[in-house]
Each structure stands twice: as structure tokens, then as C-alpha cells.
Amino acid sequence: MTHGTRTLIRPTRDGDVPAVLAMFDSAVAWLTARGRTGQWGTRPFTGDPGRTRQVTSWLEGGGMRIAEHDGRPAGCISVGPAHDYVTPATEPELYVQALVTDRRHAGHGVGAALLDWAAEEARARRAAVLRVDCYAGGDGRLVAYYESRGFTRVAPFTVGEWPGMLLQRRL
Numbered sequence: 001m002t003h004g005t006r007t008l009i010r011p012t013r014d015g016d017v018p019a020v021l022a023m024f025d026s027a028v029a030w031l032t033a034r035g036r037t038g039q040w041g042t043r044p045f046t047g048d049p050g051r052t053r054q055v056t057s058w059l060e061g062g063g064m065r066i067a068e069h070d071g072r073p074a075g076c077i078s079v080g081p082a083h084d085y086v087t088p089a090t091e092p093e094l095y096v097q098a099l100v101t102d103r104r105h106a107g108h109g110v111g112a113a114l115l116d117w118a119a120e121e122a123r124a125r126r127a128a129v130l131r132v133d134c135y136a137g138g139d140g141r142l143v144a145y146y147e148s149r150g151f152t153r154v155a156p157f158t159v160g161e162w163p164g165m166l167l168q169r170r171l
Helices: 017-033 049-061 110-124 139-146
Strands: 005-013 065-070 071-081 093-101 129-135 152-159 162-170
Touching: 005 110, 017 049, 017 065, 017 071, 017 093, 049 065, 049 071, 065 110, 071 110, 071 139, 093 110, 129 139, 139 152, 139 162
Parallel strands: 093 129
Antiparallel strands: 005 065, 065 071, 071 093, 129 162, 152 162
16 A cells, blocks of 8 residues: 555565564664653664564564555554553454654654554454554653544553553544
8 A cells, every 4th residue: 555655555574573673773762862761761672582572473463564665664553452551442443552663764754654554454444443552751742643643532541650641543
């Protein structure tokens, strides 16, 4: 599926895990350089066995997609069941388990294209809502980003000391 003229959303394939880990590395480095370490910490995902297992599980679960911008991996989304730390949905849903954009492709609508793909996928599955959770600490810019993409706040939550926000987009 093509979004815009230069972004293609494709299914994942064997060999994509290192590219996705590198996307997270890019995001972590960018956040760390700006003193915004609360979301994912300061350590790269590449080389972390737990992070590698997580990304591999998304690939094996079948809900992960890659956005390519100008022919290069630029972003990743994984959809599937909700995380166990959020309130269960009361109606059919599709849940965004993860979303990341390689910072080299920031400003090209990659994240928006991936969220639009997820909304289309949710509709195809006859879900009533698309839900996502995100880091809600710091300056709140991530929550504001999701709101700019049509999501509304459902409820704040915490995992340990990590502040999160559950959001939904009605379909």
C-alpha cells in the first residue's frame, strides 16, 4: 500500500528485525540528545536480548508492517492484542503495540501513514476502535502527536514509575 508518493507500507519479512532495532536506536539517540530519556531510556535497542525478543515476537505475530520512504525502511508499526497493563476494551478493537519512525525520515509523514494503515486494518477487521498507549511524561508531546492524528485520551496509567496514556480513535 502506498501513502503519498514516496511511502510504501509493506508486510515484514525475515531480516527486518535488525532494521527495526536500528529505527528504535535512532529514536533513542534523538530523544537522549534532547534530554528526553523517560520514554525508552538511553541505551540502544540493538544488542539488547529483551528488545530483540520483543521485536521478533511482533514479526512472528503477523501484525508488524514496515514503512519504506524512498525505498528505505523508515518506520515500523505492530498491531495486535492490547498490552496487559492497560484496561481491556469493551468493544472490538485493534491495538497499536508499537510505533517508531527512523529519525532520518522525520517530517515525511511516515508515522501518520503507518497509523492510517492501522486504521484501515482495524476497519477491515470490523473493529470499532483503534487503541494505542504512549509515554505521557515530560512535555506531553507524544500524547499531543496522537491527538493530532485523531486519537482521544481514555485514561492515564503507570507501569512502575513510567507514566502512560491510553488513547483511542473511533472508526
